[in-house]
Amino acid sequence: MGAESQYRTPSGIEIREVYTDAPQVNERPGEYPFTRGIQKDMYRGRLWTMRQYAGFSTAEESNKRYHYLLAQGTTGLSVAFDLPTQIGYDSDHPMSEGEVGKVGVAIDSLRDMEVLFDGIELQGITTSMTINATAAILLSMYIALAKKQGADLSQLSGTIQNDILKEYAARGTYIYPPGPSMRIITDIFEYCSRELPRWNTISISGYHIREAGSTAVQELAFTLANGKAYLQAALKKGLDINVFARRLSFFFNCHNNFFEEIAKFRAARRMWAKMVSDLGATDPKAQMLRFHTQTGGSTLTAQQPLNNVIRVTHQALAAVLGGTQSLHTNGYDEAISLPTEAAAKVALRTQQVIAFETGVTDTVDPLAGSFFVENLTNEVEAAAWAYIDKIDAMGGSVKAIEQDYMQREIAAAAYRHQQEIENGERILVGVNKFVQPETTEPEVFRVNEEVRQEQIAKLALLRINRNEQAVQEALKKLAEAAASEANLMPCILTAVEAYSTLGEISDVLRNTFGEY
Template sequence: MSTQKVFTSSGIEIKEVYSTCNPMQELPAEFPFTRGIQKDMYRGRLWTMRQYAGFSTAQESNKRYHYLLQQGTTGLSVAFDLPTQIGYDSTHAMSEGEVGKVGVAIDSLKDMEMLFSGIELEKITTSMTINATASTLLAMYIALAKKQGADLKKISGTIQNDILKEYAARGTYIYPPKPSMRLITDVFEYCSKEVPKWNTISISGYHIREAGSTAVQELAFTLANGKTYLKAALEKGLDINVFAKRLSFFFNCHNNFFEEIAKFRAARRMWANITKDLGATDERAQQLRFHTQTGGSTLTAQQPINNIVRVTNQAMAAVLGGTQSLHTNGFDEALSLPTEEAASIALRTQQLIAFESGVTQTVDPLAGSFFVESLTDEMEAAAYQYIDKIDLMGGSVNAIEQGYIQQEIADAAYQYQMDIEAGRQIIVGVNKYQSEEKVNPDVFRVDDSIRQTQIDKINQLKAERNNDAVSLKLAQLKEAAKGNENLMPFILAAVEEYATLGEIADTLRSVFGEY
């Protein structure tokens, strides 16, 4: 805890935490953690400043990572291209036109080695936004850490590994829900023993919100999915007081400043009660830790410089809401992947909030506001109405299979679009205060030729590796998939022999099928 005194520019001392005289009033780091999970919050340690980056080849992304680290980013966040996300090598016909476009192409451990060249995994925290193929990418990361000589007990980071929101909102799933859930709980079990500091899932509301949900729906569907993962792990015999400490969440932050702050405060309180009801007694297993990304779908291609203001507003709400980690979007993201300039401004936005705004100097600065406290209660009550309905349906998997969650999101997205078109919802520069603009801003482009680069690398890899050893490891993985063994050791063994991502995914497809 920080004991250093903090003052305003006028010399007024700022207390670490403010509360009423009411002894019943909750304090930070006390159940149910509405006010934050640390007693001193940002006075003790700032949030992790991440920049989500990945494009083209591993070599190109590696250059961007070194640039971001030089600019002061404190955690890396890896974006993967669509073929990597859905288990296709760059050589696959389905990969044409998509290699390296929305993230980096990772076909094998060779690419992972290049991606983190010159970066010690034991000294950095890495977030990987990957779901259907999460077990394979995590295995590659662990294999690389072993090659670097890292202590696996010390490597830390997060893997998204949240397949339920893919069925509900995003679409990058491969296998049916039940084998997908098996892969997720296998990762929980494996990491709790082998990589204990790794966050094994980032239960994601971000994509639910980007698909058009309301803030309440984002809150409700995310926590309902979290509850489903808890139950799946409990059914596997895992200890909730152990595995729940390694769950984290990933929320969106949109434009309605106070609604977003109330959402984060309600989320902590709700999750504390959900975990407690399912048997968690350790406070750290009851705490909701979360990463926030500012709202991509709120950014406009029109007057893109306005997006700097939007991102600042959203980032400030995330900080006032008590986030543990934050990514700020580039102002040009409605047009392309972020340029270096846009990525740098996005990171500077976080640094300005951290070091110049003063909002980090006390815990939960808006606590006690009649408006914020009331809105927190109302967000919680509205979210529980959804969660209770999903519970009656038998949980998130059933609700998704019945199309309920997808339909609720679609209805909300439709209503929002109708409000914009009718002028009830103002988007500055889009349906009000428009201006004439040049159509040719500087945008970041990824050349299609990199697919050939990746194909050449795969062909060279297959010529140089021990193909008999690869075949043996894939056969062993296939047999394990037919039974009930934890698949992570088998995936890791295949990765270490330089089996490709597509080969591993195809092996599992042959047993699990596709959804």
């Protein structure tokens, strides 16, 4: 490994041989700017939520996995949706062929949502839904089901990802142009501030930016820049930052460079507190950056997959030392297929061992005052602000995305990373060093190819049995609302409760807003 890259973080921050001093750490945990954590007692008061991201095939199959995970001690559900659901197509649409139930669960209507959460009381659990372009529809289905269960909506808690800007920059599951997409998001902010006060209306995601190949500094900078764009859009709509900013959360990746990841999380809290305060937030709850972490999917290797248990463990530990509010640990087999039940259990047990056996939860911010960590936190922060200043000079995140700035920066970082692996500058154990022939075939989780036909049959039955007049009236009112400046959420909820399908609702909005 070359001397220059050996002593730099993957973001290019130089690592000194020894650190002999550090910036003074005068703040206490739970106080502005929250570098040391958002709660004064952190995990002594309450552990992070242990989520396991799951969803595949049909609602029936995913429901079984949820009950399994809950029985194993998971404390929050995290729903993965298939690609057609993410981009607003019903399972019987030609565009859905080959993708139904593959990378998540297929949800075509409220009927599927009822099956997905069968036997699970929504008011008694927090649910995170990784959904963006169709977030308003899936949230409406969740609300409709909660109402049918008799839940108090003011007590309903969970998160929708609802972060469309990173879709344009890194992931690609957008439907409408940026302007209408931002309108839908601020409609959700406004609606939930009235009707679902405990619901996190957006999880501003750096995870997918990182999975696309960004560095830790780029992940931090681009995510906070996107967060700033959402703040400004909500302020423009006339919303109170001290109310809606309390319900914004973040979703970060945790990769292999242990100390850089911890520094990233500490810097993120400090930067967000300043950013929100500069825009007028005075309530400490509105200034706090709360975040979910997932271990790095792109760091997992198909070669020697059990090595991934070690990678996931130290990534999870970094997230905990960085002060995460909830955590998902990847299965060791995810470079090969969706996780098997055995891999999902090991992933959950990893969190439980960290929580109950290591002692790292016994004190708040155990690495505070470390010469290395405090210096690195400052350097990560300074590098991220440099990116944000460039984005601000372009006119903000939306303009930067439209000019392909973020996309180009991420692609360049991904290319450099791959070059370093291929020329041996960066060691990937089991891939370019300590390689061995694979002697056994790992167990692979496969989704039945008949899933699409099952979903098509369900849709046909749904359309026969529902009140078609109520569906058409609800869709007509939604079209009228979309053409006006009315909040779309009440109309989407009415359409969902009439058993309009996800594709039908998305098509109404496509007809008004167009596609990007």
